[in-house]
Amino acid sequence: MSFRQEKRDKIQRYILEKISQKQPAIVKKTAETFGISLNTVYRYLRELEKNTVIEKTEKGFRLVKIENIIPLSRSDCEKIGEDMVYKKYVKHYLCYLPDQVIRIWQYSFMEMMNNAIEHSEGKQVTIYISRDCLATDIIILDDGIGIFKKIKEYYHYTTLDQAINELFKGKLTTDSKNHSGEGIFFTSRILDRFAAVSDGKIFTHDNYNQALNNLEDTGLNPLPQGTGTMIYMGLSNFSNKVLKEVFDLYSDEDGEFTKTSVPVRNIFDDFPVSRSQARRLCHRFENFLEVELDFTGIDEIGQAFAHEIFVVFQNAHKDVKLVPTHMSRDVERMIHHVKQG
Numbered sequence: 001m002s003f004r005q006e007k008r009d010k011i012q013r014y015i016l017e018k019i020s021q022k023q024p025a026i027v028k029k030t031a032e033t034f035g036i037s038l039n040t041v042y043r044y045l046r047e048l049e050k051n052t053v054i055e056k057t058e059k060g061f062r063l064v065k066i067e068n069i070i071p072l073s074r075s076d077c078e079k080i081g082e083d084m085v086y087k088k089y090v091k092h093y094l095c096y097l098p099d100q101v102i103r104i105w106q107y108s109f110m111e112m113m114n115n116a117i118e119h120s121e122g123k124q125v126t127i128y129i130s131r132d133c134l135a136t137d138i139i140i141l142d143d144g145i146g147i148f149k150k151i152k153e154y155y156h157y158t159t160l161d162q163a164i165n166e167l168f169k170g171k172l173t174t175d176s177k178n179h180s181g182e183g184i185f186f187t188s189r190i191l192d193r194f195a196a197v198s199d200g201k202i203f204t205h206d207n208y209n210q211a212l213n214n215l216e217d218t219g220l221n222p223l224p225q226g227t228g229t230m231i232y233m234g235l236s237n238f239s240n241k242v243l244k245e246v247f248d249l250y251s252d253e254d255g256e257f258t259k260t261s262v263p264v265r266n267i268f269d270d271f272p273v274s275r276s277q278a279r280r281l282c283h284r285f286e287n288f289l290e291v292e293l294d295f296t297g298i299d300e301i302g303q304a305f306a307h308e309i310f311v312v313f314q315n316a317h318k319d320v321k322l323v324p325t326h327m328s329r330d331v332e333r334m335i336h337h338v339k340q341g
Helices: 005-022 024-034 039-048 076-096 099-119 148-154 160-167 181-192 208-217 243-249 273-283 303-316 331-339
Strands: 054-057 061-062 068-071 124-131 135-142 192-197 200-201 231-237 261-263 290-294 321-325
Touching: 005 024, 005 039, 005 061, 024 039, 039 054, 054 099, 068 076, 076 099, 076 124, 076 135, 099 124, 099 148, 099 181, 099 231, 099 243, 148 160, 148 192, 148 200, 160 200, 160 273, 181 192, 181 243, 273 303, 303 321, 303 331, 321 331
Parallel strands: 261 290, 290 321
Antiparallel strands: 054 061, 068 124, 124 135, 135 231, 192 200, 192 231
């Protein structure tokens, strides 16, 4: 690629990203950023519009989205398998993407479609594909029992929230003979955006409000009530992520799933204070050699909560390495306090 073409691509990408972010004064900002004239920026806009990459609106421009809805029966999907569902109905929508992005979609879609086929107990599976020049979203919607309800009933958890919390840790499945329980764990981490929605509740690593906004942008009810599961997946068309690198983050030298990471803010509505909260959080930590506790967004924690995790649990499971990260000063001081005490 020539230097001139590389610069043209950067300018075009910049314009598209600013349009996607709905930022004002795009023409002026682009001209200033790249040292080009306003007329040159307008020429880029006209070219993008001519190629149906963008379209005019009352307030400026927006990216052109191509949307597809593919209704299928679960029994038909079961007959051909998730790999053939991908090849027959999805693959040709993604063929223009870079190889590493296609591989991420292939893994993620097949893992989530397999869940819909083998676990949902529903009759229908609907695939929604929405793509523009910057990103692709795929939704898998079934009318089955609901992912959180199925986990709750299988493990006899008391609430749906407890089932959701366990999904963050991984190694969770309702069919241990045939599944490792790794699909949602790795899929939710390799994608840019991921959410599982059922019974009016949501599992996501994203900020809760941001996840709702992402779902609302699809035009579907972000928190549908009743049975069924919605799996929302989103990824940049220019992603530099590599599937193997994500697996390696949570695996040992032999490739075994030995590490997990738990976003504490996604589990507790308020700041965690009690021993019972800590015990629920630590449930199944002993199945891992290393557990990262991500305290992003948590300003403070209670003494009993910290003591139960970093003293009681740690003393009972000395082979499990607990790694607190992104701690505020108060969280760090409390953890230090209980360890010293």
